[in-house]
Amino acid sequence: MGVIYDEKKKTFTLHTKNTTYQMKTDQYGYLLHLYYGRKTKGCMDYLLTYADRGFSGNPYEAGNDRTYSLDALPQEFPSQGTGDYRSIAFAVENIDGSCACDLRYESYEIVEGKYALPGLPAVYAGDEEAKTLKIYLKDSVTEVGVCLLYGVLPELDIITRSVVVTNNGHGKIYLEKVQSANLDFVTGNYDLITFYGRHAMERNFQRMPVEHGVQMIESRRGISSHQYNPMMILTKRGTCEDYGGCYAMSFVYSGSFKGQAEKDQYNQTRMMIGLNDDGFSYPLKPGETFYAPEVILTYSASGLGELSGNLHSCIRTHVCRGKYKDAVRPVLLNSWEASYFDFNGEAIYELAKHAAECGIELLVMDDGWFGKRNDDSSGLGDWDVNEEKLGETLKNLISRINGLGLKFGIWFEPEAVSEDSELFRKHPDWALTIPGRNPVHGRNQLVLDFSRKEVVDGVFSQMCRLLDEENIEYVKWDMNRALSDVYSAVTKEQGRVLYDYVLGLYDFLERLITRYPNLLIEGCSGGGGRFDAGMLYYTPQIWCSDNTDAIDRLRIQYGTSFGYPVSAVGSHVSAVPNHQTGRETPMNTRKVAAMSGTFGYELDLGKLTAQEKQEVRKQVEEYHKYAPLIQNGRYYRLSNPFVDETGAWAFVAQDQSELLLNVVMLETHGNMTQTYVRLKGLKKDAFYREERSGCIYPADALMEVGCPMPLELGAYQAHQYYFVKVSDEI
Numbered sequence: 001m002g003v004i005y006d007e008k009k010k011t012f013t014l015h016t017k018n019t020t021y022q023m024k025t026d027q028y029g030y031l032l033h034l035y036y037g038r039k040t041k042g043c044m045d046y047l048l049t050y051a052d053r054g055f056s057g058n059p060y061e062a063g064n065d066r067t068y069s070l071d072a073l074p075q076e077f078p079s080q081g082t083g084d085y086r087s088i089a090f091a092v093e094n095i096d097g098s099c100a101c102d103l104r105y106e107s108y109e110i111v112e113g114k115y116a117l118p119g120l121p122a123v124y125a126g127d128e129e130a131k132t133l134k135i136y137l138k139d140s141v142t143e144v145g146v147c148l149l150y151g152v153l154p155e156l157d158i159i160t161r162s163v164v165v166t167n168n169g170h171g172k173i174y175l176e177k178v179q180s181a182n183l184d185f186v187t188g189n190y191d192l193i194t195f196y197g198r199h200a201m202e203r204n205f206q207r208m209p210v211e212h213g214v215q216m217i218e219s220r221r222g223i224s225s226h227q228y229n230p231m232m233i234l235t236k237r238g239t240c241e242d243y244g245g246c247y248a249m250s251f252v253y254s255g256s257f258k259g260q261a262e263k264d265q266y267n268q269t270r271m272m273i274g275l276n277d278d279g280f281s282y283p284l285k286p287g288e289t290f291y292a293p294e295v296i297l298t299y300s301a302s303g304l305g306e307l308s309g310n311l312h313s314c315i316r317t318h319v320c321r322g323k324y325k326d327a328v329r330p331v332l333l334n335s336w337e338a339s340y341f342d343f344n345g346e347a348i349y350e351l352a353k354h355a356a357e358c359g360i361e362l363l364v365m366d367d368g369w370f371g372k373r374n375d376d377s378s379g380l381g382d383w384d385v386n387e388e389k390l391g392e393t394l395k396n397l398i399s400r401i402n403g404l405g406l407k408f409g410i411w412f413e414p415e416a417v418s419e420d421s422e423l424f425r426k427h428p429d430w431a432l433t434i435p436g437r438n439p440v441h442g443r444n445q446l447v448l449d450f451s452r453k454e455v456v457d458g459v460f461s462q463m464c465r466l467l468d469e470e471n472i473e474y475v476k477w478d479m480n481r482a483l484s485d486v487y488s489a490v491t492k493e494q495g496r497v498l499y500d501y502v503l504g505l506y507d508f509l510e511r512l513i514t515r516y517p518n519l520l521i522e523g524c525s526g527g528g529g530r531f532d533a534g535m536l537y538y539t540p541q542i543w544c545s546d547n548t549d550a551i552d553r554l555r556i557q558y559g560t561s562f563g564y565p566v567s568a569v570g571s572h573v574s575a576v577p578n579h580q581t582g583r584e585t586p587m588n589t590r591k592v593a594a595m596s597g598t599f600g601y602e603l604d605l606g607k608l609t610a611q612e613k614q615e616v617r618k619q620v621e622e623y624h625k626y627a628p629l630i631q632n633g634r635y636y637r638l639s640n641p642f643v644d645e646t647g648a649w650a651f652v653a654q655d656q657s658e659l660l661l662n663v664v665m666l667e668t669h670g671n672m673t674q675t676y677v678r679l680k681g682l683k684k685d686a687f688y689r690e691e692r693s694g695c696i697y698p699a700d701a702l703m704e705v706g707c708p709m710p711l712e713l714g715a716y717q718a719h720q721y722y723f724v725k726v727s728d729e730i
């Protein structure tokens with residue numbers, strides 16, 4: 001397993017447990033892609049075919065051989081100006097203004113362990129868990145050097161890719177496009193699955209056949225965005241949850257990106273993802289190096305369920321870090337939907353008292369505790385406690401809350417600034433604005449220029465003042481607008497700002513987690529506007545959406561589940577009628593939906609009846625019982641809540657000893673037909689006892705026909721069944 005170089009055939013082969021990836025260098029020194037898919041031995045260069053292709057370019061050295069064209073051959077890293085007219089992965093503007101870059105093979109290196117990327121999040125692994133292949137390419141005219149990085153994690157069926165560009169020439173060049181991973185398929189009909197959305201309705205599932213032309217998803221917003229998630233899947237036609245071949249690309253980056261699938265004139269398909277080249281023009285002086293963010297690749301020959309499982313394990317165990325990586329997260333109560341900006345210390349303490357009575361472990365004081373902040377028009381940037389509003393010091397409030405046995409958490413939006421703030425009055429140039437123009441507002445605020453170190457330092461030291469002094473055990477890191485007016489006051493080269501901004505953000509987060517290793521940080525961007533593998537390197541959970549409606553959440557969490565583990569999904573029970581949709585759902589249903597994530601509450605518990613509070617107490621106890629299974633078990637989608645009459649999913653222990661089934665009925669009719677939910681992931685031939693009824697079921701029947709759901713009256717009823725393996729054999 002791992003990485004093999006065949007000197008005679010000039011092939012590089014990457015093997016994981018179930019997959020193989022192969023490429024070769026050819027007679028002209030081009031690096032051609034041969035194969036990615038189900039595990040196989042041997043050499044796949046027989047897949048390359050050559051024919052005279054009219055209007056496709058031929059490299060000069062091919063002479064009169066018109067059958068060799070990079071416009072038709074599958075490549076690892078297609079570059080501009082080589083006769084390949086499809087979408088390319090790499091474009092440079094050279095000192096002479098030309099835009100060609102003809103990358104040819106130079107050398108390779110195979111090293112133990114997984115490469116890291118300075119300043120960027122990346123999959124990490126022990127030396128015994130991974131191998132790295134580095135392939136060096138070079139343009140001989142400009143001396144631009146490119147190193148393609150491949151990380152191979154055999155046990156996880158994961159291959160990562162990244163690109164390092166070095167300017168070995170004599171003048172400054174501009175990188176105009178650097179995609180991090182490209183996959184060329186010489187044949188096949190595919191569907192592209194992407195996850196689109198909007199604020200409060202993120203990651204809707206979309207599946208489209210890849211036809212001639214380019215299908216593209218992107219963010220130009222400087223954050224990965226609510227609109228398109230930087231994760232996409234290419235499936236063979238007919239692939240479904242349980243069978244069929246499919247490929248995922250998950251971009252480990254939190255800013256603007258572009259992902260696309262293109263079917264070319266010869267019915268070949270190209271898939272790639274990387275930084276958005278729109279607004280990107282990165283200067284590289286002689287001797288300087290540029291690191292492109294990483295892409296996680298995985299292939300499953302057994303459908304989308306396994307594909308997601310691969311991504312879940314990788315992100316949970318090799319991207320997320322820190323004390324809370326594997327730990328069950330504290331059940332929290334967040335003040336936002338309880339009181340929005342309208343609170344004082346006593347009100348927060350009251351919330352905490354109710355929370356303590358219900359067994360909740362962490363009280364989070366959301367937006368509104370700092371500067372002058374009674375609505376969203378002012379105060380951002382002034383991270384000093386508003387003691388006048390609280391009516392007490394923060395120390396006092398925290399100590400009272402700790403006295404109830406609860407941890408204390410707090411909200412920050414470090415990247416933002418209000419024009420009505422002390423920070424902006426003092427440092428107006430710290431905000432991204434274009435001289436002479438009025439900036440574009442988003443939620444009445446501006447964005448701080450995190451591409452500048454002094455800005456990052458300034459906010460960091462403000463934040464540390466509080467975190468050093470107070471017993472704060474959780475931070476919600478929010479970011480409530482997209483970037484605009486991308487103009488930095490210090491650099492002359494604005495094409496670097498969007499990327500440098502994200503590096504500044506990562507630098508801040510890295511410093512924060514290093515200085516406060518016990519702090520739990522939850523990412524957030526108006527809910528799930530920056531839900532990506534990059535952020536999960538720093539924050540092991542992310543508030544999934546500002547939409548807390550249980551039924552909408554089924555769909556949002558369903559979409560999210562394709563690329564991200566449940567341990568990363570912030571999910572809370574909120575009040576009814578729901579504040580975003582006005583919909584009423586039973587308390588039990590809200591609990592079941594919220595248990596598909598890091599569980600918590602977001603409502604005024606003081607407004608509940610004694611009986612409802614008792615129910616909350618019971619829910620928290622139940623969560624504690626199931627939490628290790630939810631956090632570390634395998635997640636199975638059992639329905640598609642966009643089209644089926646249920647939202648259904650299950651958590652199965654890695655050793656198959658237990659299963660928690662979750663079902664929400666989305667339809668109710670007169671004389672209702674019977675719904676059966678088919679389980680997955682149980683041990684074949686074994687028997688399982690359902691805890692509440694005590695009934696024993698054969699695993700195979702549960703997986704073949706399913707489990708009948710009760711015919712209960714009422715909209716959106718939910719059911720949770722816990723199965724324990726009682727015997728291995730019939």
Ligand code: GLA
Nearest residue numbers: 336366367524525526527546
């Ligand atoms: C964003 C978050 C919310 C809340 C508010 C506070 O919208 O997603 O959860 O924190 O900001 O302003």
